[in-house]
Amino acid sequence: RCSCRRLRLGGPVIPSARPRQRGRLGALLPALALGVGSLLLAASPASAADAPAIPGLDPAADIVVFWGDGCPNCAKQEVWLTEVEQQHPDLRIARYEVWNDAANRELFVTAGEHRGFEAGSVPTTIIGERVWIGWTGAIEQDMSAALAMLERGEPPAPGVFGTTGAGTCSTEAMECTAAPDPITVDLPLFGEVSLGDKSLLVSTVIIGFVDGINPCSLWVLSILLAIVLRTGSRARVIAIGTTFLVVTAAMYGLYMAAFYSALTVVGYVGVIQWVVAAVAGVFGIVSAKDYFAFKRGISFTIKDSAKPGIYQRMRAAAGQRALIPALGATIVLAVGVSLLETPCTAGFPVLWTGMLHANGVGPAETAGLFVAYMVPFLVDELVVFLAAVVTMRALKMQERHGELLKLFAGVTMLVLAAVMVISPELMEDPLAALALFAGAFALAGVIHVVTTRVRARRAAPTASAPPTPPSPRAS
Template structure:
């Protein structure tokens, strides 16, 4: 009852957090002053002022006070360099945004760190302390560049892009250059505006002389020993092929996959592999659901007495399909709600608290099984479940009737057992909606989740078909499952709140799960040592109650 009430409360809070109209006046909103050096006439640069800042104002209920300067004016570029020099930083690439104690250069750094500055200010009442590494403009997975100073034409791994204000073909080329920088983080992209900056124009002439080119038209792209004038499909194709050739020839990069082909789910780009890994890992742990495993083994054990493989196959198959289908609908609902709710910090904290709380309850069950609040099937339902299992196992109906009875029984079970591990789909759904935007990818990841989630139960049904014997599942198996699952749920919740970008790399995903597994191992070892001293072993039913098939 407590678990279902908590789930209802959680869903209500989610709907209340969906952005809507606010009665709070602009004068009452927290004020965040920023200094912005960008190309005010450039649509690409102006996405900060006209796109990112208004979106953050709506999302966090804050007001920005923007002091904007045209960085392509020599005097303003000099001012930006001076402001950066005060922080011990060098000018690299526009746009430049100064907020609080830090300065961010380039759209990637601004898009990544400005929301974090706002969250830190709202949470602690002050901006983040100065950190030199936060001014990094490249994607975090980019390889280190030994010389961060000036480069020369033709340097390995350096792409030079020359453009001019008001050039229509430059406007078309800018998104392509951005994509190259995003998709190939091991290259260094340098942008030079040549119409207003004398320094950039001199660099342009130096580069043309090195390549032996006489054309001063823009845009022009240079990468290692190749160059392209203008912008077209041919230029895009050839420039990207050159970048790919550099990646294949770079030591340590050979054999690095651009994409991974998955059966049924199609091609997954390399940048999405951490999302796939996180999905598979959470689903695998979620598959060790004590509630579902108890019901399934109880049902198959009763059917085994009939010695009918056909009945095991029909009942087991329908049971898995129906329970997975209802679980999938629940997760699809969460995905829809989270997609509407936006990226509010309060929602992130709420989801993290839900995961940590449910994880703590599961860890508690390892030490004090079913004492106090427990995410298990309530005792009042167990007699009904046992009776229903016996009815399905011994029913004399035909195949269609048996399938219908099993489907109704499985639907009821899916609803009753939902609170057992609901923390996993909650944290996964929230993670996916903040990482993936394509609806088709949502469905593909949901399908992958359900497939991995069912693997253990599919193996149990297969084992029952092969052995025709009873597979038991009791409190003794449920306790360690709850300990490990609870620890992982807590780790996911904590890291999601304090560092949601941790799961953006495979190493980060591994660290989240490694911390949880090590924590569970330490807790289990310490508990067993203490229990040996006390003369009782954790993981076995208490001597005050008789173990039976309905223990979990």
Template sequence: MLLALCTASLYTTTATAATSANAPDTLQVFVRDGCPHCRDAKLYLSELQRQQPQLKIVFRDVVQDPVALAELEARTRASGSWPPGVPTFVFGEHMMVGFSTPERSGPELLALLATLTPDPATSQPPQVADHVDTVLFGSLSAAAMGLPLFTLAIGLLDGFNPCATWVLLFLLSLLVRLHDRRRMALIAGTFVLVSGAVYYAFMAAWLNVFLLIGWSTPLRWSIAVVAVAIGAINVKDFFAFRQGPSLSIPESAHPGIYARARSVLRADAVAASLLSVAALAVVVNFVELLCTAGFPAVYTAVLTQHDLSPWQHYAYLGLYILGYIADDSLMVAVAVWTLGNHRLTEHGARWLKLIAGSVMLALGATLILRPEWLM
């Protein structure tokens, strides 16, 4: 009985709040905790309310309030501006999505508030801020336009990790002995593509974990600390290679990888070689997880903070993988064209670790000090 009363009380409270928010003279603002555009909108509205004390504003968090989320989705579908985004402003029957800066979005919001008593000479149709109006990659504002480039850059840098590079170059050094460009391209290309597919699945798992548990300050700090630790270890390896803790493929795993790589050449049929090299790619990706976990964890955490539909999240992961395999594809193309034999030296590995470690340190520090730069 007590549980029923509590449930009824909760429902009544939610319904009353929603009814109050839907009053025609009330500005509803759909927001989400951790959204930098929402924070900017709140600051602007706080100043606006000081100037217009009669203005009624209700903030509705779409994560904490399922009713608010359902209403936002319904209004977004009705307006034809799917997918939904935050912040979304609703005043009467009019809606505006997105907020960039007070200078840019302020006039649009004021025009929205003027729709309650429209003046035929000055009234404007409801506007949707262009920084969330996209076809594939979400917002077209300066902040969101940076996400595709950020994705490619981090993916490209991740692809230069010494663990994967060492294995690929060793495989290419064996394939050169075949003096068969077609077979070399097929086998090495299969290794790169399978590695990319396994890495995509690994990143999708990270993404789903962050989408499931949600973004929070403790999680942000945890990821930042891990990023700083990984970056510090990689930078340390530049000055003291393999001394102390190191994020590299362990020496104990080298003989097994060498044996699997050589088995690729011993296969008589091309199909058998392709199956062997695909198995090698899967094994190597699992062995090097600690070596490469930093960038995927940080990137997928950042990706979840952008208001994207599920398929857009996975499209961005695909873009990341394109960057990730770009350098490997280039190495394969050069080796096939020149039939050259190259190995990853300790000197080269040190520099790759220094570059990756420095970027990881910068990302970790940004998550701690200026997280909004990545959102």
């Protein structure tokens, strides 16, 4: 059991293959996510200081490790643990080998029952109520951060991190899956950060792209550009369009950071995983429904009652003769529209942040992956914007386009929500992740083709029916 009273971890910084860097995004908690955060906090388990001891385990241990003799991933973790012990002699680590010791396997199962994880993969590490399954660069960094919290007298947030996929060894088949090599990039403000496993990078890029093609943001941008283009000034179009995109992207970043912070506070335990999947599933069902019944019943779109106000703010921004007041009006417009668009775009951020927590991604990797998310997220809007700048004509967003985009987004969200519940470790395999997205897109395409043909057949008899002949006159 890890207790806050055991504050004897003095000495050098806990070693890590990459220095832990604090993502500035994780420190922001805008009011936009207070409702979500409060719901999650209501489901939060007890703090580590109040965690009940696991029967049979060393009650004085700061770290409990379940490992297997011959497991290469366990051997990699052992190198790190040895360095930690050398630098912190007072740190107590309890090790339990489970491949060859039946009694330790029973303790492993007992620990899983008490901490909410399946005792099927090693290495599994426990600090208080925080559990890590596997050994990857992201887990190493997060574990280092947890030990640093102990040094400051703070209990690590409870939760289960990692899966039975990469970086683990099965306790039944004694087969191991190597952790994929992480990708590192050098980012301004953050320095060198890791993008985590290639599979997470692939999933992030695809989710960001699908999230970006939502009809709400495309409709607002196309209408704004159409109004500004009436001024005939390409420079004004560039200035106002760029300001709008930057502000809306920043607002979106605040929302995602808030949800990530909320999950960090409450810990990613089993019930939270189900909550994330359920929320994403609801958004997916409603989005897919809009393809068949657009704006009928529950619909996550911009309400028609809000559109006159948006039009008025757009005209106010475009009608300012001086550029500075026009940009100020554009900022106000972008903030307001971002709040109105929240129902349109909330599903994918919920899924993405949940996916990162399920795989034990730390703040530094999250910062890098956030950049990887926002680049494809803005691609479609940049295409619309650049087309308007070059041609001085605005692309018009039709309702049928919005319906089709809703279908693809909804099906993708439903598939990912199911994966979060059934087998989240699939997202650790790049090929499996690509196959999931390809399958979701193919399913949406099939639904669209079948629906189009059915609608055409239903409309054909009505269109081709001969006119009713006039009734003969009575002689």
